[in-house]
Amino acid sequence: MAESSVCTTDDILVCSICLETFDTPKYLPCLHTFCEGCLSTYIASGFEKGQKSNMSCPISRQTVVVPEENVSPQDWAAQLPLNFLISGLMETQKVQRSNKLCMMCERLGTETMSKASYLCVECSDTLCDTCTKYHNSVKFQTKHEVKTIGAFSSEDLTANALKK
Numbered sequence: 688m689a690e691s692s693v694c695t696t697d698d699i700l701v702c703s704i705c706l707e708t709f710d711t712p713k714y715l716p717c718l719h720t721f722c723e724g725c726l727s728t729y730i731a732s733g734f735e736k737g738q739k740s741n742m743s744c745p746i747s748r749q750t751v752v753v754p755e756e757n758v759s760p761q762d763w764a765a766q767l768p769l770n771f772l773i774s775g776l777m778e779t780q781k782v783q784r785s786n787k788l789c790m791m792c793e794r795l796g797t798e799t800m801s802k803a804s805y806l807c808v809e810c811s812d813t814l815c816d817t818c819t820k821y822h823n824s825v826k827f828q829t830k831h832e833v834k835t836i837g838a839f840s841s842e843d844l845t846a847n848a849l850k851k
Contacts, residue, residue: 700777703746704729712774713767717749720770730760781811789815791822808832 702709704725711723721729733742741752754766790812792800801815807822809831814822822828 700773700780709770709773709777712770712777713764714770714773715744715749715751715767717744717747717751719744719746720773721745723764723767726767727761727764730763734760778811781813787813789813789818791815791818804835805833806836808834 700708702712702722702725703719704721707722709720709722712720713723713726714720729745730742733739739753741750743750753763758766787803788800789803791814801817803813803815805814805816805819806812807814807828810822810828812822813836814833819833822831823833
């Protein structure tokens with residue numbers, strides 16, 4: 688029997704290079720999308736092989752020409768257009784998750800997953816009481832603004848996330 692291949696929103700939001708949810712999704716002229724950081728690393732590996740004037744899309748192999756001479760891999764990746772469709776889907780998914788479980792518990796695969804009570808404005812992660820304490824104790828996250836989920840409306844969550 689043939690298996691049907693169903694593509695979910697979660698599948699669309701995964702970078703083909705790192706196999707993680709997109710972080711700053713940028714698209715190439717062929718319309719394939721990757722994380723900005725992944726593209727920067729991919730471009731840098733091409734530079735090391737002497738390919739400084741162009742690169743090939745990791746999926747379609749379509750040639751992408753460097754926008755200007757002597758540009759660094761980081762700057763080249765940063766200059767690529769942001770995929771607003773993917774960004775919007777990611778933000779919608781985050782808003783929908785606000786009624787679900789703690790995202791940190793999900794990532795850690797804990798046996799008893801807790802309902803999320805808080806949202807980190809910077810990370811857009813939903814957090815339970817315990818994970819909020821851990822989140823706030825991490826040195827680089829101590830200045831993150833963490834609010835109760837009830838303090839936001841869906842419109843607030845989406846608008847705040849799209850500002851980034």
